Amino acid sequence: ENIFDRSRMAPKTPVKNEPVDLSKQKGCTPERNPITPVKPVDRPQPDPWTPTANLKMLVSAASPDMRDREKKKELFRPIENSEQSDTPDSLQYVVVDDCTVDEFEKQRPSRKQKSLGLLCQKFLARYPSYPLSTEKTTISLDEVASILGVERRRIYDIVNVLESLHLVSRVAKNQYCWHGRHNLNQTLKTLQEAGELQYGELMTFFQHKEQDLEYKFGERKKETIPDSQDRPLLDFSEPDCTSASANSRKDKSLRIMSQKFVMLFLVSKTKIVTLDIAAKILIEETQDTVDHSKFKTKVRRLYDIANVLTSLGLIKKVHVTEERGRKPAFKWIGPVESPGKIDEPRGHSPTSDPLPGVQRGVCAPYQICATGKQRFTRHASFNGTQPREGARRKVSSEPNSPRQERQDAYCSKMINLAAVCRQKIEEDTRNPRITSPLSLLPVPGDSEFCVNPLPQAVFPVVQADVPSLSLPNGISSQALHISTSATSKTENGKPTLLPNQPFLCFPSSSLFMLCGGLQENNLRETLPTTGDAGNRRAEAQATVPAAACQKRSSPKCASPSAPVDDEEPAAKKQTMEQSDVALSLVVPKKPFESPKAESNPGSGCTSAEHLKAFHLDLASPAAPEAADKESTKPLDSQEQEKWSQNKDPDKPSPGKEHISKENANQPFLPQYLYVQPTAGLSSFNFLFSANQAPGAINLGASQLPSLSVPYVVVPSAALASFPVVCSPTITSPLSPVPDGSFSAAAAASMNFSMSGLASTTPVFIGTTAAVTPQASCAPSVEPQQPAHHALHLSPVLVRSCGAVKLDSSMCMGHPVTLLKLQQPSSAPLTPKSIRPAHHEAFFETPGSLGDPVAWKKNEGNQTRNASSVQRRLEISSTSPD
DNA sequence: CGATCCCGCCACATT
DNA sequence: AATGTGGCGGGATCG
Numbered sequence A: 001e002n003i004f005d006r007s008r009m010a011p012k013t014p015v016k017n018e019p020v021d022l023s024k025q026k027g028c029t030p031e032r033n034p035i036t037p038v039k040p041v042d043r044p045q046p047d048p049w050t051p052t053a054n055l056k057m058l059v060s061a062a063s064p065d066m067r068d069r070e071k072k073k074e075l076f077r078p079i080e081n082s083e084q085s086d087t088p089d090s091l092q093y094v095v096v097d098d099c100t101v102d103e104f105e106k107q108r109p110s111r112k113q114k115s116l117g118l119l120c121q122k123f124l125a126r127y128p129s130y131p132l133s134t135e136k137t138t139i140s141l142d143e144v145a146s147i148l149g150v151e152r153r154r155i156y157d158i159v160n161v162l163e164s165l166h167l168v169s170r171v172a173k174n175q176y177c178w179h180g181r182h183n184l185n186q187t188l189k190t191l192q193e194a195g196e197l198q199y200g201e202l203m204t205f206f207q208h209k210e211q212d213l214e215y216k217f218g219e220r221k222k223e224t225i226p227d228s229q230d231r232p233l234l235d236f237s238e239p240d241c242t243s244a245s246a247n248s249r250k251d252k253s254l255r256i257m258s259q260k261f262v263m264l265f266l267v268s269k270t271k272i273v274t275l276d277i278a279a280k281i282l283i284e285e286t287q288d289t290v291d292h293s294k295f296k297t298k299v300r301r302l303y304d305i306a307n308v309l310t311s312l313g314l315i316k317k318v319h320v321t322e323e324r325g326r327k328p329a330f331k332w333i334g335p336v337e338s339p340g341k342i343d344e345p346r347g348h349s350p351t352s353d354p355l356p357g358v359q360r361g362v363c364a365p366y367q368i369c370a371t372g373k374q375r376f377t378r379h380a381s382f383n384g385t386q387p388r389e390g391a392r393r394k395v396s397s398e399p400n401s402p403r404q405e406r407q408d409a410y411c412s413k414m415i416n417l418a419a420v421c422r423q424k425i426e427e428d429t430r431n432p433r434i435t436s437p438l439s440l441l442p443v444p445g446d447s448e449f450c451v452n453p454l455p456q457a458v459f460p461v462v463q464a465d466v467p468s469l470s471l472p473n474g475i476s477s478q479a480l481h482i483s484t485s486a487t488s489k490t491e492n493g494k495p496t497l498l499p500n501q502p503f504l505c506f507p508s509s510s511l512f513m514l515c516g517g518l519q520e521n522n523l524r525e526t527l528p529t530t531g532d533a534g535n536r537r538a539e540a541q542a543t544v545p546a547a548a549c550q551k552r553s554s555p556k557c558a559s560p561s562a563p564v565d566d567e568e569p570a571a572k573k574q575t576m577e578q579s580d581v582a583l584s585l586v587v588p589k590k591p592f593e594s595p596k597a598e599s600n601p602g603s604g605c606t607s608a609e610h611l612k613a614f615h616l617d618l619a620s621p622a623a624p625e626a627a628d629k630e631s632t633k634p635l636d637s638q639e640q641e642k643w644s645q646n647k648d649p650d651k652p653s654p655g656k657e658h659i660s661k662e663n664a665n666q667p668f669l670p671q672y673l674y675v676q677p678t679a680g681l682s683s684f685n686f687l688f689s690a691n692q693a694p695g696a697i698n699l700g701a702s703q704l705p706s707l708s709v710p711y712v713v714v715p716s717a718a719l720a721s722f723p724v725v726c727s728p729t730i731t732s733p734l735s736p737v738p739d740g741s742f743s744a745a746a747a748a749s750m751n752f753s754m755s756g757l758a759s760t761t762p763v764f765i766g767t768t769a770a771v772t773p774q775a776s777c778a779p780s781v782e783p784q785q786p787a788h789h790a791l792h793l794s795p796v797l798v799r800s801c802g803a804v805k806l807d808s809s810m811c812m813g814h815p816v817t818l819l820k821l822q823q824p825s826s827a828p829l830t831p832k833s834i835r836p837a838h839h840e841a842f843f844e845t846p847g848s849l850g851d852p853v854a855w856k857k858n859e860g861n862q863t864r865n866a867s868s869v870q871r872r873l874e875i876s877s878t879s880p881d
Numbered sequence B: 001c002g003a004t005c006c007c008g009c010c011a012c013a014t015t
Numbered sequence C: 001a002a003t004g005t006g007g008c009g010g011g012a013t014c015g
Helices: A002-012 A017-027 A053-062 A064-106 A116-125 A141-148 A152-164 A184-212 A217-224 A232-236 A253-267 A275-282 A292-311 A338-342 A348-352 A380-385 A389-394 A403-416 A446-451 A473-492 A533-543 A546-551 A562-575 A607-619 A622-632 A640-661 A716-721 A795-805 A852-861
Strands: A137-140 A168-172 A175-178 A272-274 A315-321 A326-332 A359-361 A366-368 A376-379 A511-515 A671-675 A686-688 A706-708 A711-713 A841-843 A873-875
Touching: A116 A141, A116 A152, A116 A292, A137 A141, A141 A152, A152 A168, A152 A253, A152 A292, A184 A253, A253 A272, A253 A275, A253 A292, A253 A326, A272 A275, A272 A315, A275 A292, A275 A326, A292 A315, A292 A326
Parallel strands: A359 A706, A671 A711, A671 A841
Antiparallel strands: A137 A175, A168 A175, A272 A326, A315 A326, A366 A376, A511 A671, A686 A711, A841 A873
16 A cells, blocks of 8 residues: 555655655665555545555544554554565556545644654564674665655654664664664663763652742743753763764763663662652753743753654653642663662672761763773763753764863853762672762852952862772873773872972963762652652752753751661662762852752752762762772772672771761762863863762762762863872872972862773772972962872772773862861871871862851861962861771 | 654754 | 755744
8 A cells, every 4th residue: 555655745745745755765775675665644535546445444433543553554564565666566556646636635644643652663664673793784864754755854853762772773874774772771771871870869859849849930040950960871882882983072962862771760669750750850951041932942952752662662651740730751661670770789789887988089071982092081070060051062972072072161060060079889880880970060269269368378288098080991091001000000109299299280260169969869769659768869969950950949958867867878879889979069159058059969958958869879888999999999800890899898998987977978078179270171180078968969969979089170271280190000290399388189089980991990099199299389379288188099099990991080179188188187197098088188268168068067267268269278088096 | 731852953063 | 166064943733
């Protein structure tokens, strides 16, 4: 029958679709599927000619549904039958003509027939779900478009979503490679992990709480958004595919949105996600700007994505009725793996309770591309933020070029953003870790703020461990290596710095303070339904991005009970991965605000909420762990596994101590410094403080075990001046510092997750600091602190981390030493011994600190005062020792 | 009338 | 400059 259509169509020509087909087809497929007829659907008279046509018509008349159904069948059928078609052709042909008459009815194909979902089904029908590995199916967009009788634009919609799930990959212009569902589970797993990091809490929040709350967009929207998230998870994609090459491209919103959307389902306990919640979460804007129109557009896109996912059999439409009424929603009906992932070899949690998994979170904004290549892919976090309009587009897709631009953009945006980083630890190397996004907030005045207060900001550095960032794998490789090496050295070596720490100076302008928080991922918690709800909420709230928090004051939030959270976190951790933490960096704009929002992300913000979150986090061992991990990172050597193992064990030990002692547990809020690079991102460097960040970050953070590491970013330029340094190992001591001396040290580590690869190992960078010999520098800074402390990485961390990640890690950071205000004295650690540094060092920001809670822990530090600007550093170093 | 979401303009990216 | 991509949102259709 179908065939007929085609034929008939041709003659008719009128239909727009047809014409297209013909022309295009010519090139492509005709042969293959001569049959192609399928498209006909659109056309009006579908059936007439067929024998059954009349019957059908009748049916349809009787029931629209039936009609639709029939049509669908037809559509699909063609594909299947295609072979046959030929023959009939001629016959049909004739018929067709006659038929034309029938048009009346057919005329309007009805929108449904043209739906993206239907189109997608047709598209999918053309390819085997599980193609033989041997055959490599390439898809020509033009060809498919013509065959299916649609404009290419529509095919992009489908392909983009499929690409986000790695069912296809782009190999060249107009060419995609069909992979089928072989890797679907892996992809989903990856997304789930990523999703947990990013959205775990959020989802919980929304699902439970949020609903209750209403959100009005205007306001809250922000909150929801955690901010930037990152996007990226994706790229990694299956390694295997190789197609990787293609990957890098832009991250377009559709692709990213699709992944995020899927993540939401995977993270959701109920596996049901309402459109509005999804839209809210996916709207990256941090800004309030979010407006209705934006929301509307987002929803439109979600429908597009949902249609494709529905065709894939991954979700189905449902409605949820809430208090408010019934809302459209989608339920995940695809494979669910959740449970599995959770466990991990690690085993972390159980025992660890005290320190439950820690993870460090790191963040890495980047993802690596999957492929071997190493490129960075975008930062997720960063990206997220900015994205708004123009920027987005621009985002380049390709690996190459655009990046810089973006970065630059990022920078600026970054400010706004908060990035959170997380890392997960997993035993598995394989999995790449994901990073969390970081968020940075700009501080008002930022540039200086830090500086100013401090005279040149010098910070004593402590090294803490390092935080690592996760980078995408490939990317960094080199860099990483370097760093690693450095780190490693550190480990071994000694960190020279310790003792004295040099301070760092940052150029004022460039600095920003960041606060980070940790978060865990949580998995989904269980449902909330229970009484927990309340708690949950709290959690959720916590999660909520700071911004949101800010804005809303959310009294609610306050309510949240910490305790609960704690528990959960732990549980979650265990369950889940454990430890991921996200960091967020925030720049406090103003302290005052801070209390609440300010740092949004981080600490401050939410004060209560976040705090809670933090607490939780803190409470949980995670932090410690994180620290450990970090320390480990240094090099390598240790296997990841180890590290993971170590982690647990370790944590408890040293790391914890540190952590605990300080605030670590708590609130974190560590602050970070961020320096803006003048140039593009590329130049950024981050410094981390040791601690975890407050969980704040947005999102929910809640429990993420991870640690956050604070870090600072230093602009390259800045670095230059600094002696900084890098990793301890490295030591760069060399340089003298120009200015003053600072050494920088920061070690921050970043983790990058590698994409596919693996593991995520965190990497750290060393931290030690470089020292600058000169004390000169230091002094300036704070008197309080003596500089002692150096940090080092903790051995443990190092180990663990180290090995794995080497590559991954990046290192941007230079180690820095931080001083901890509080306990400065103690500082002196042995370098190695110290390992835990983590939490130790960090900068506090007043604002962020603001939170009472958070601080409380820190209190020691003292308050940072308020001025936002000023921040002190603290190191928590190990402390007490 | 709100939920869906097709359609295709047009900006941006790539060639 | 041409062509590939794909963001985006008007407005049509569905329910």
